[in-house]
Amino acid sequence: MALNSKNSSGGIIAVSTSHKKGTKKKNIEQGLLMENYGLSGDAHSSSETHRQISLLAIESIKKMQNLGLDVNPGDFAENITTNGIELKTLPIGTKLSAGVGILEVTQIGKECHNHCEIGRQVGDCIMPKEGIFCRVITGGKVKVGDEIKII
Incomplete structure (x- = not known):
């Protein structure tokens, strides 16, 4: 059973990067969060944003799977796929805290603005409705299996 936002912690299911914007990301299992930059090796990382x-x-990805779509962590171009926190x-x-x-x-x-590769391939993209964006305050390693927690 999934936790909701009243709970303060969950887990990291995937850590994903891509070399090009607007494409699916590949799970790299672990990565390096770089302070005021993003995830090392990812096309979206920048101190300018x-x-x-x-x-x-x-849980958002599973909604799409329940519609019959063959989608997995990273397919919506997210860097970190979580469970347990809404x-x-x-x-x-x-x-x-992530890792x-x-x-x-x-x-x-x-x-x-434009249908990205994900939207074209799967017909819909959940990221614009349910994804979140963050800046990296403190860098460090993050890996599959780490806890993610509201602090």
């Missing part, structure tokens, strides 16, 4: 890293709950309900400014790194929520959802 408040959207340095993206998160999506496995991410879309977190207020802007919420701080999360040894600290993240700050900067945006809930996003406007999708």
